[in-house]
Amino acid sequence: MERLLIATKNEGKIKDFRQLFSKYGIEILSLLDLDFNQDIEETGTTFEENAAIKAETIAKQFQIPVLADDSGLEIDALDGRPGIYSARYAGEKKDDQANLHKVLKELKGIPNKDRTARFVCVLALARPNIQTIFKKGTCEGIIGGSPVGENGFGYDPIFYPLGHSATMAQMTHKEKNEISHRSNAIKQLDDWLSLE
Numbered sequence: 001m002e003r004l005l006i007a008t009k010n011e012g013k014i015k016d017f018r019q020l021f022s023k024y025g026i027e028i029l030s031l032l033d034l035d036f037n038q039d040i041e042e043t044g045t046t047f048e049e050n051a052a053i054k055a056e057t058i059a060k061q062f063q064i065p066v067l068a069d070d071s072g073l074e075i076d077a078l079d080g081r082p083g084i085y086s087a088r089y090a091g092e093k094k095d096d097q098a099n100l101h102k103v104l105k106e107l108k109g110i111p112n113k114d115r116t117a118r119f120v121c122v123l124a125l126a127r128p129n130i131q132t133i134f135k136k137g138t139c140e141g142i143i144g145g146s147p148v149g150e151n152g153f154g155y156d157p158i159f160y161p162l163g164h165s166a167t168m169a170q171m172t173h174k175e176k177n178e179i180s181h182r183s184n185a186i187k188q189l190d191d192w193l194s195l196e
């Protein structure tokens, strides 16, 4: 396999996947490379359901193997929110800045020890006539008091991975990809990747 289609329009994810799959010699295509303008509605109630909806919709349409990523931030003090609603936490417009400021506001006054959280990434691999498989990766951390750093995307500026004094947005892309939820999920695809 030399090319893999990822059913996403998120440029931050695409950049992560490009780097993470380059060591397997796999080139990444996304929905931004295809003539696919439909919005896939994420009507599931779990990361798995939403990842399956995205992967299976595209695999069916193009009749090729497709990987999809459904991910988000689970904050313990917020009972797991924003969770599967991470992309649209502050509204349907999907505004990264508005989303992270909403989280900071909700966590106002909560001490560091109670600001534990994790990034979750569920990958669904859908192939024509084969049952979809799922792989899950997580990355534990702490939510900071204000956004720091310019790299990455989404909630990276407020997420301090456990044991690090830098947010994911202060890390280089390579550093983030060594510890991220997305890389931890991809590592579990190793079997499938080495078979191809």
Ligand SMILES: O=P(O)(O)OP(=O)(O)OP(=O)(O)OC[C@H]1O[C@@H](n2cnc3c(O)ncnc32)[C@H](O)[C@@H]1O
Binding pocket: 007, 008, 009, 010, 013, 042, 069, 070, 071, 072, 073, 086, 087, 096, 099, 119, 152, 153, 154, 155, 156, 180, 182
């Ligand atoms: O559905 P697609 O097209 O893949 O793109 P999306 O942005 O809507 O993606 P999700 O539905 O999976 O929502 C995930 C959200 O969680 C956040 N997120 C996921 N991975 C992240 C990461 O590595 N760093 C920072 N935030 C992340 C980010 O805000 C994403 O928009």
Ligand SMILES: [Mg+2]
Binding pocket: 042, 087
């Ligand atoms: Mg989405």
